[in-house]
Structure formats: C-alpha cells, structure tokens
Amino acid sequence: MSITDKLKNVDALRRFVKKCKIRYEYMLDADVFCKYYMEESDKREDYEYRMLMFVHNIEKGMCMPNPRPFGKEKVAKLMDMIKACEKEERYVNSSAYKMSISILYQWVLFYKEHGWNDELMKMVDAFLANYGTDMKGMDVGYKIVQKQELTVNGNTAFDEVIKTRRAVRTFSDKKLEPNVVKECVLLAQAAPTACNRQMIKIYQISNRENCDIITDTIYGASGFTRDTVNYFVLTYDVKSLDYYGERNQGYLNAGLVAMNLANALHSRGIGSCFIQWANTASEEREVKKHLGISETEHIAVVLGAGYYADEMYIAKSCRRDMEEIFTSR
Structure with missing residues (x-):
C-alpha cells in the first residue's frame, strides 16, 4: 500500500483535506462571481443581462395594483445601455436590445395612460423617435388575464x-x-x-x-x-x-x-x-x-x-430567441 493510500485511511486527515478542498472550491466560485457579476460586466459594457433584468423590473412596476410613477432610474440607464450596445452589431441583433427599446415604448404609453406627464417621459419619447415601429414591437409590458385563461x-x-x-x-x-x-x-x-x-x-x-x-x-x-x-x-x-x-x-x-x-x-x-x-x-x-x-x-x-384571483395583472416576460440559448454541436 502506497503512502498516499495509507494517509487516505486516516479518517481525521482525510476529513481535514476534504474540508480544505470544499473551502478552496467555494473560494474559486467566489473569485469568478466577483470577476463577472453584473456591475463588473458593466465596466466592459456587457449589459445584456442587466437589460433583461431592467425590462422585467419595469414590467413588474406595471403590474402593481395601485401603480404610481416608477422606474425612472432604470429607464434612464436603459437608454444609456441601448446607446452603448449600438457600438457593436452583436448587441444590436440581441433580444435584450430589442426588448429594451420596446419596454421604453410601453413605459411611455403607460405613463400617458395614467396622465403622468413629466420631463423624463418627454425625453424618452424623443429618444424613441429614432427607432421605427419594428423596433418597438417585442411582446413586453403587462397584460390583464382572467382566471379561466389559466385554468x-x-x-x-x-x-x-x-x-x-x-x-x-x-x-x-x-x-x-x-x-x-x-x-x-x-x-x-x-x-x-x-x-x-x-x-x-x-x-x-x-x-x-x-x-x-x-x-x-x-x-x-x-x-x-x-x-x-x-x-x-x-x-x-x-x-x-x-x-x-x-x-x-x-x-x-x-x-x-x-x-x-x-x-x-x-x-x-x-x-x-x-x-x-x-x-x-x-x-x-x-x-x-x-x-x-x-x-x-x-x-x-x-x-x-x-x-387564482378572477383577474390578474401579469408581466409578459418575453423570451429570448431560441438561437440565443441553444447550440447543437
């Protein structure tokens, strides 16, 4: 029996080594997390996941039972991200980019429907004038569903x-x-x-x-x-x-x-x-x-x-194109 095998048979030592490996692997996970999490990705102008999160955050704001003006900070940041994405073609073709433009459009409509006429809404409206209707048509926002639709x-x-x-x-x-x-x-x-x-x-x-x-x-x-x-x-x-x-x-x-x-x-x-x-x-x-x-x-x-309640407000939660998440090799 080799020395390594003999050492493995020492329970206390084996458990100690095992705990060290567990801590080490968690540490490596933490290193990757710290390197690539959202705010770090923003530094590299890699906004795709944050854009998708903001889109859904705005959708949830539209689903509140007694909505009040909301989402201004996220809307302002989305406009900046959209501009940054337009520097690279791969982002312009992404679902996240298209959804972001569409949710801004829906946000403006939502504000207008509720009579919330403020300066940021006017700025977003002017911003969206640069995009055709085809860029505002992703299925984002909210909808009202009846209980029978989910039955x-x-x-x-x-x-x-x-x-x-x-x-x-x-x-x-x-x-x-x-x-x-x-x-x-x-x-x-x-x-x-x-x-x-x-x-x-x-x-x-x-x-x-x-x-x-x-x-x-x-x-x-x-x-x-x-x-x-x-x-x-x-x-x-x-x-x-x-x-x-x-x-x-x-x-x-x-x-x-x-x-x-x-x-x-x-x-x-x-x-x-x-x-x-x-x-x-x-x-x-x-x-x-x-x-x-x-x-x-x-x-x-x-x-x-x-x-289920008789009537519910739900986020549309548009899905990305299948080609963006599926690869056959």
Missing part, C-alpha cells in the same frame, strides 16, 4: 400546463385545501434528487404572522396580496452533501422539486411566483428560527402561492 384540468396536455403557467402575485381569499396541497407535494416529490437522497423539504406557511415575516424579510415580495398569499419554503439539508463537487447540488435539487411543485399547483388552479432566497446568513437564521427549520437546512427558494 387547466386533468385532461390538459403537458405542453399546455407548461405554457399556460404564469407568475402571478394576486390571489383569491380562498384557503388552500390540504388534500390538494398534499397531491401537489406528492407530484413535486416525483422530481429526481441526487442518488435519491431526497434532501428537499417543503414548508407550507399559511399563518398570517409567519407569512408577514417572510414578506417583510425576503427580497422581491412586493406586489403580493399580503392578506391572501401563502408561502412554500423549500430547503435542502446540508447533511446530504458529500464532497466539494456537490456544493451546488442542493440548489439544483431544490429547483427541480420547486418546478414540479409550481406546475402541480397550476394544474389545480393555484397560482404561484418564484422568489429566490437572496438574503444574508443572519436573516436566514432568524427566519429559520421563527419557522422551526433546522440549522442544517438551507433555504433555497420560496414560492408565493394562492388560488
């Missing part, structure tokens, strides 16, 4: 379940039926997990005090009907992970289960909206303590959910 049933084809599900933040006051929720959880549980370790747990939060804690803590909860929203908190158990190569495994598995859950809820007439858990470690500790979640579990994603 599916047991005979609905899988394709239609996927295509008709939309992120919604307005729910009826009908309480979620326990037997229906359990049916959906069973369908969510059918999602694959690494080596069938089933490390994902689902917590339904219906108590108003607990819901308020999540609403007040999690980033991105604005727009939910506070009195009717339920939350499904999905966690993964760190105890299930084995080595540095699995450092992202929990989020992958939580995502698979969450998507099954969202589609299952939709198939039962229950709308939902994904909210990433982007909070600090201390905020997570406080929420987990209040909800009675073990410290070995990480919150991965949260779904705001409830039965």
Whole structure:
C-alpha cells in the first residue's frame, strides 16, 4: 500500500483535506462571481443581462395594483445601455436590445395612460423617435388575464400546463385545501434528487404572522396580496452533501422539486411566483428560527402561492430567441 493510500485511511486527515478542498472550491466560485457579476460586466459594457433584468423590473412596476410613477432610474440607464450596445452589431441583433427599446415604448404609453406627464417621459419619447415601429414591437409590458385563461384540468396536455403557467402575485381569499396541497407535494416529490437522497423539504406557511415575516424579510415580495398569499419554503439539508463537487447540488435539487411543485399547483388552479432566497446568513437564521427549520437546512427558494384571483395583472416576460440559448454541436 502506497503512502498516499495509507494517509487516505486516516479518517481525521482525510476529513481535514476534504474540508480544505470544499473551502478552496467555494473560494474559486467566489473569485469568478466577483470577476463577472453584473456591475463588473458593466465596466466592459456587457449589459445584456442587466437589460433583461431592467425590462422585467419595469414590467413588474406595471403590474402593481395601485401603480404610481416608477422606474425612472432604470429607464434612464436603459437608454444609456441601448446607446452603448449600438457600438457593436452583436448587441444590436440581441433580444435584450430589442426588448429594451420596446419596454421604453410601453413605459411611455403607460405613463400617458395614467396622465403622468413629466420631463423624463418627454425625453424618452424623443429618444424613441429614432427607432421605427419594428423596433418597438417585442411582446413586453403587462397584460390583464382572467382566471379561466389559466385554468387547466386533468385532461390538459403537458405542453399546455407548461405554457399556460404564469407568475402571478394576486390571489383569491380562498384557503388552500390540504388534500390538494398534499397531491401537489406528492407530484413535486416525483422530481429526481441526487442518488435519491431526497434532501428537499417543503414548508407550507399559511399563518398570517409567519407569512408577514417572510414578506417583510425576503427580497422581491412586493406586489403580493399580503392578506391572501401563502408561502412554500423549500430547503435542502446540508447533511446530504458529500464532497466539494456537490456544493451546488442542493440548489439544483431544490429547483427541480420547486418546478414540479409550481406546475402541480397550476394544474389545480393555484397560482404561484418564484422568489429566490437572496438574503444574508443572519436573516436566514432568524427566519429559520421563527419557522422551526433546522440549522442544517438551507433555504433555497420560496414560492408565493394562492388560488387564482378572477383577474390578474401579469408581466409578459418575453423570451429570448431560441438561437440565443441553444447550440447543437
């Protein structure tokens, strides 16, 4: 037996080396994140993802139940980004560039419809005069949908379940039926997990005090009907992970289960909206303590959910061209 093999048999040493590798790989992840995250990309005038995010931010502003003038800072930045993109042909042909022009056009229309006549709106209107109608026609903005438009049933084809599900933040006051929720959880549980370790747990939060804690803590909860929203908190158990190569495994598995859950809820007439858990470690500790979640579990994603309201405002959430995301080699 070689010296290396003998050392591997020393449990304390092997665990120490394993922990060092885990920390090292996380550090490399952090290095890449710090090098390429959005603000750093902006320095290289690589705006595509920020533009897509701003487009959706403006769409969400249009979906608020009692809208007020909004989005001015993002609109101003979008105009600057559009100008920067026009320096390179590859950006001018991108969906992000076209969506950005279209959302500015929709933003101006939205302001005019609400009688919000300010200086920035006039500047954007003048800016858009440089572009033809063909550049303003991407399917962005918001729309009003009726409950029946999102209704599916047991005979609905899988394709239609996927295509008709939309992120919604307005729910009826009908309480979620326990037997229906359990049916959906069973369908969510059918999602694959690494080596069938089933490390994902689902917590339904219906108590108003607990819901308020999540609403007040999690980033991105604005727009939910506070009195009717339920939350499904999905966690993964760190105890299930084995080595540095699995450092992202929990989020992958939580995502698979969450998507099954969202589609299952939709198939039962229950709308939902994904909210990433982007909070600090201390905020997570406080929420987990209040909800009675073990410290070995990480919150991965949260779904705001409830039965569909009769009428809802939703973001159009235009998709990029398939050629931009798919490559066959």
